[in-house]
Amino acid sequence: MTLFYIFGALAIVASLLVIAQRNPIYSVLFLIASFAAxxxxxxxxxxxxxxxxxxxxxxxxxxxxxxxxxxxxNAPREDTEHDARMHPLMQPGPLRFGALLAVVFAVExxxxxxxxxxxxxxxxxxxxxxxxxxxxxxxAAIGRRLFTxxxxxxxxxxxxxxxxxxGAVLMARHEKAPVxxxxxxxxxxxxxxxxxxxxPPPEWT
Amino acid sequence: xxxxxIAQIALTLLVFVALLSSAAxxxxxxxxxxxxxxQRVGPTLVGPRGLLQPxxxxxxxMFKEELRPAAADPWLFALAPIISATAAxxxxxxxxxxxxxxxxxxxxxxxxxxxxxxxxxxxxxxxIASMSVYGxxxxxxxxxxxxxxxxxxxxxxxxxxxxxxxxxxxxxxxVVANSLSLTDIVNGQSGTWLGFIPRWFLFVQPIxxxxxxxxxxxxxxxxxxxxxxAEQELVAGxxxxxxxxxxxxxxxxxxxxMVTVSAVATDLFLGxxxxxxxxxxxxxxxxxxxxxxxxxxxxxxRWTLPRYRYDQLMDFGWKVMLPLSVVNLLVTAAGVLYxxx
Numbered sequence: 180m181t182l183f184y185i186f187g188a189l190a191i192v193a194s195l196l197v198i199a200q201r202n203p204i205y206s207v208l209f210l211i212a213s214f215a216a217x218x219x220x221x222x223x224x225x226x227x228x229x230x231x232x233x234x235x236x237x238x239x240x241x242x243x244x245x246x247x248x249x250x251x252x253n254a255p256r257e258d259t260e261h262d263a264r265m266h267p268l269m270q271p272g273p274l275r276f277g278a279l280l281a282v283v284f285a286v287e288x289x290x291x292x293x294x295x296x297x298x299x300x301x302x303x304x305x306x307x308x309x310x311x312x313x314x315x316x317x318x319a320a321i322g323r324r325l326f327t328x329x330x331x332x333x334x335x336x337x338x339x340x341x342x343x344x345x346g347a348v349l350m351a352r353h354e355k356a357p358v359x360x361x362x363x364x365x366x367x368x369x370x371x372x373x374x375x376x377x378x379p380p381p382e383w384t
Numbered sequence: 385x386x387x388x389x390i391a392q393i394a395l396t397l398l399v400f401v402a403l404l405s406s407a408a409x410x411x412x413x414x415x416x417x418x419x420x421x422x423q424r425v426g427p428t429l430v431g432p433r434g435l436l437q438p439x440x441x442x443x444x445x446m447f448k449e450e451l452r453p454a455a456a457d458p459w460l461f462a463l464a465p466i467i468s469a470t471a472a473x474x475x476x477x478x479x480x481x482x483x484x485x486x487x488x489x490x491x492x493x494x495x496x497x498x499x500x501x502x503x504x505x506x507x508x509x510x511x512i513a514s515m516s517v518y519g520x521x522x523x524x525x526x527x528x529x530x531x532x533x534x535x536x537x538x539x540x541x542x543x544x545x546x547x548x549x550x551x552x553x554x555x556x557x558x559v560v561a562n563s564l565s566l567t568d569i570v571n572g573q574s575g576t577w578l579g580f581i582p583r584w585f586l587f588v589q590p591i592x593x594x595x596x597x598x599x600x601x602x603x604x605x606x607x608x609x610x611x612x613x614a615e616q617e618l619v620a621g622x623x624x625x626x627x628x629x630x631x632x633x634x635x636x637x638x639x640x641x642m643v644t645v646s647a648v649a650t651d652l653f654l655g656x657x658x659x660x661x662x663x664x665x666x667x668x669x670x671x672x673x674x675x676x677x678x679x680x681x682x683x684x685x686r687w688t689l690p691r692y693r694y695d696q697l698m699d700f701g702w703k704v705m706l707p708l709s710v711v712n713l714l715v716t717a718a719g720v721l722y723x724x725x
Contacts, residue, residue: 204460204525211518231507235551239514240544243521247540250525250533318504318564 183223190216203249207242214238228318391495399499403476407639408438414683421687448628453528456625460526465626465633468519472640475512478505479647480567482657482668497668498567505566506554509648513550513603517543519637520605520622527625535621538694542602542609545701550599552709556592556716557585557652566648570656586653591712593653595705597681600645602701604638607686609697646678647671654678 193213200206214237221230325333412427412435419426427434452461482497502508517540524536561569575583586593602609618624623634650656654674657667692700 204457208460208522227502227504228507231504231511234511235507235514239511239517240547243514243517243540243544246518246521247537250521250537 183220186216186219186223189213190220204246207246207249210245211238211242214242228321388495395495395497396499399476400473403473403640403643404636406643407636408442410639410642410679411438411441413679414686417680417683418687421684442632445628445632450628450630451625453625455528457526457528460522461625462630464519464523464526465630465637466519467522468516468637469633469640471512471516471519472637472644475509475516475644476640476647478502478508478566479644479651480505480570480656481647481671483665485665496567501567502565504564506558506564506569506652509644510547510551510554514543514547516637516641519634523626523634524622527622529625531619531624532622535618535624538618539605539622542605542697542701545698546599546602546705549595549701549705549709550603552706552713553589553592553595553599554652556589556709556713559713559716559720560585560588562720566651566656570651570658573655574658582655582658584653584655589653589712589716591708592716593649595709595712596649596653597678598705600649601682601685602697604641604645606638606642606682608689608691610691642679642682643675646675646682649678650674 190213193209193216196209197206197213200209214233218230218233218238221227221233415437416426416434418424427437430436430440452458477499478501480496480498480501484494484496520539520543521536524532524534524539527533557569558564561572563569563572569585573583573585577583577587581587623631626634650671657671659667659670659673662669
């Protein structure tokens with residue numbers, strides 16, 4: 180139980196620090212720390228496979244790409260001084276949207292926590308026993324469930340990711356002017372005259 | 385404090401010291417082999433046959449001044465070498481290197497020759513390998529220098545590209561061995577075919593072994609894939625601005641990563657500690673011999689092959705290695721399903 184509180188506190192503090200940073204690089208790093216703490220929580224739930232996959236996929240692969248993009252964009256600091264001088268209602272759209280989202284999340288959190296307590300009181304022992312320390316969840320069992328019971332959501336998710344990737348590539352690619360393969364067949368424009376005289380040949384003495 | 389617990393702690397310390405000294409040993413080994421390949425003599429002056437040369441290097445590094453560029457990010461500049469060295473040491477923790485032993489009857493229960501027995505060991509190695517990118521990327525960024533940044537970006541692109549092939553070659557071995565535990569994988573390779581061919585996964589997964597070693601060289605940033613520190617273009621890459629012991633930590637991490645990649649290759653493909661002539665309790669000698677052979681291969685390759693061009697490296701990673709490893713995994717899975725290996 181001590182470990183649970185340590186990992187939980189780490190996850191929460193790191194997540195708060197993610198949004199408290201001015202420097203996006205630090206935000207990315209604290210997000211990695213938060214993922215690592217979550218992975219520790221998975222380990223406590225006897226799910227080592229999920230814990231390691233959390234590290235490999237989120238902390239290892241996705242966050243490296245995040246860091247890569249942040250470093251390439253080289254955005255040093257967010258400029259908040261300009262916004263801070265304005266009246267809250269006059270601030271730009273994203274800020275107001277963010278505030279709205281924060282309120283929604285807070286309400287959701289309160290609702291989830293109170294609902295959780297009610298559900299926990301109803302199924303005091305049975306539910307937690309079967310979900311909690313039921314023994315180590317084997318990789319084979321996860322694989323079998325993923326490719327039988329959850330085969331359709333699994334495939335749909337992968338197609339969704341593929342579509343998103345193709346879309347991103349398409350949008351990121353710069354459109355070039357269409358290349359004329361055989362010039363001079365239709366257009367009768369003459370060859371542009373050379374500008375100026377050609378340089379005189381070097382005089383050999 | 386049972387005797388087994390004390391033995392476990394002693395083993396952990398032993399592995400730590402062995403890794404530290406293996407890095408020092410590798411420096412000497414690499415310089416000597418390089419010298420032989422180029423018909424030179426190599427270090428000879430410090431100690432008998434130059435054996436104390438690594439010690440002299442370490443002492444020299446310790447007494448160098450610790451410099452930090454004025455425009456560097458102080459926290460991340462200090463953190464980056466720590467991440468690199470920690471990840472290098474941590475990966476070796478799950479590598480088994482011998483049969484469980486009772487130390488000639490001293491212990492009541494057998495002691496596993498492995499720091500941490502994790503049942504998803506292969507994935508742990510892969511996870512730590514993916515975390516070690518951060519050391520290099522952050523070193524490149526926090527130094528606030530052109531060469532460092534380019535080196536860091538190159539290395540992260542290179543590592544992301546080759547990590548996929550690396551993971552898929554591991555997966556094909558897992559399919560053959562039907563286990564994620566390295567101890568089980570090694571024990572699946574005991575015995576021989578026809579009495580003289582060892583049952584190594586190298587012979588079941590030859591393409592997998594080639595992909596693993598190629599991706600392993602790219603992951604450890606060694607020649608011919610040593611782009612992050614290509615001297616002619618990037619001065620010294622991500623560790624241009626580092627000096628003294630923080631440079632030494634990157635150096636240490638590179639050599640320990642080489643040892644770890646070789647040790648994992650030994651466990652996955654070369655039968656681990658199984659070998660003829662020696663009794664089972666001395667299997668670790670076979671393990672050391674095999675790891676040593678792979679390390680020699682590393683050094684040999686460095687002084688034989690010239691560095692690739694960066695676009696060639698990327699093309700090779702995405703257009704050759706990745707399709708090849710996917711096909712290899714598919715064929716392996718189909719074979720296991722059909723023949724029930």
